[in-house]
Amino acid sequence: MNRNIKMCNGDCCMLKTALQIRRMKLLIEKQLQKEANAKPKNIIVTPQSSLYSYEDVQNMAKYIINRAEKKPKYGLIFGSHMNKLSDLVDSPTVLEYTDIPKFPISPLHGTNCKMFVGELMGGPVIAIQGRLHYYDGNPFGSCALPVRMLKLCGVEYLFLICSAGAIAADCKVGDVVVIKDHINMFGWGGNCPLVGPNDVRFGSHNVTMTNAYDEKLIDRAMEIAREIGQDDRVKCGVYACVGGPALETPAEHRFLRKIGADVIGMSIAPEVTVARHCGLKVLSLTVITVPSIDVAAPPQNDYASLLSEGRHISSELVSRIIYKIQNNL
Numbered sequence: 563m564n565r566n567i568k569m570c571n572g573d574c575c576m577l578k579t580a581l582q583i584r585r586m587k588l589l590i591e592k593q594l595q596k597e598a599n600a601k602p603k604n605i606i607v608t609p610q611s612s613l614y615s616y617e618d619v620q621n622m623a624k625y626i627i628n629r630a631e632k633k634p635k636y637g638l639i640f641g642s643h644m645n646k647l648s649d650l651v652d653s654p655t656v657l658e659y660t661d662i663p664k665f666p667i668s669p670l671h672g673t674n675c676k677m678f679v680g681e682l683m684g685g686p687v688i689a690i691q692g693r694l695h696y697y698d699g700n701p702f703g704s705c706a707l708p709v710r711m712l713k714l715c716g717v718e719y720l721f722l723i724c725s726a727g728a729i730a731a732d733c734k735v736g737d738v739v740v741i742k743d744h745i746n747m748f749g750w751g752g753n754c755p756l757v758g759p760n761d762v763r764f765g766s767h768n769v770t771m772t773n774a775y776d777e778k779l780i781d782r783a784m785e786i787a788r789e790i791g792q793d794d795r796v797k798c799g800v801y802a803c804v805g806g807p808a809l810e811t812p813a814e815h816r817f818l819r820k821i822g823a824d825v826i827g828m829s830i831a832p833e834v835t836v837a838r839h840c841g842l843k844v845l846s847l848t849v850i851t852v853p854s855i856d857v858a859a860p861p862q863n864d865y866a867s868l869l870s871e872g873r874h875i876s877s878e879l880v881s882r883i884i885y886k887i888q889n890n891l
């Protein structure tokens with residue numbers, strides 16, 4: 563045997579004697595045995611509701627309130643494709659997430675996303691870019707944390723802006739769907755940010771989920787859609803929340819349509835649950851980015867302008883609703 567060979571390039575393995583192979587197998591067996599006998603790692607399961615204590619959330623809110631000029635009344639959370647909507651905020655104070663004590667940083671967005679504290683149509687707002695998603699490895703307690711933080715900042719109205727795929731045939735790419743209810747596939751399995759001990763300072767444990775999407779805000783959104791001549795582009799529908807990141811199969815798509823879903827996405831339901839728990843009024847708008855499987859996709863060249871129209875309509879709706887609330891209209 564050539565003792566000068568230093569690296570295994572595959573050829574040398576061919577030269578192994580039966581004895582060497584037996585020795586190698588014994589070594590592997592020994593290693594596996596060692597791993598099997600090793601003490602299991604101590605995994606402490608932290609209930610979702612305990613990831614951030616009331617005091618943690620209070621500290622975050624204190625930091626923001628100190629930096630804000632006015633007590634915020636409206637909170638906006640944007641999904642990944644919607645971050646540009648933060649341009650709506652007039653002369654904002656821009657906050658870095660790393661400066662907010664214990665605020666969860668998205669592994670996806672890192673420090674690219676920021677928080678904007680300022681005014682929109684005269685109303686004091688906080689706008690949060692870069693929603694956290696479960697499919698990026700964030701626990702639900704972190705995904706929904708910004709909602710509680712907004713509540714403790716004094717926010718009363720929460721606007722959740724996201725994108726989704728169409729399930730109903732009449733929801734087209736670039737349309738805006740005003741969410742009236744949801745089917746939370748996670749929640750059914752007990753995977754919910756409220757799982758664990760309940761801190762009544764946030765709300766009561768068995769929170770009712772009727773009117774989780776505020777009817778008055780939905781009516782206002784639909785009324786404004788008519789006023790601005792966009793009623794053919796603004797629909798009202800039910801959101802199915804799934805885990806992702808893979809999109810749904812055709813069978814899942816058909817199933818969701820049968821059980822009453824109009825759109826499908828991978829966010830908002832945990833946020834809405836926590837918002838309902840702490841008594842926020844919620845409006846959620848979703849821009850359709852993926853057509854329903856049985857509807858012809860728009861020509862590739864039209865996608866960008868359809869989505870930009872959808873984002874524009876969403877910002878019109880949010881701005882006009884805030885204007886109307888601010889002016890008691």
Ligand SMILES: O=P(O)(O)O[C@@H]1C[C@H](O)[C@@H](CO)O1
Nearest residue numbers: 641642693724725827828829
């Ligand atoms: O935060 P949203 O829901 O807008 O994030 C988008 C839409 C889906 O949930 C997910 C996959 O595209 O990202």
Ligand code: HPA
Nearest residue numbers: 725726727826827828852
């Ligand atoms: O087509 C989709 N399916 C699920 N979630 C989504 N979020 C955006 N588009 C989609």
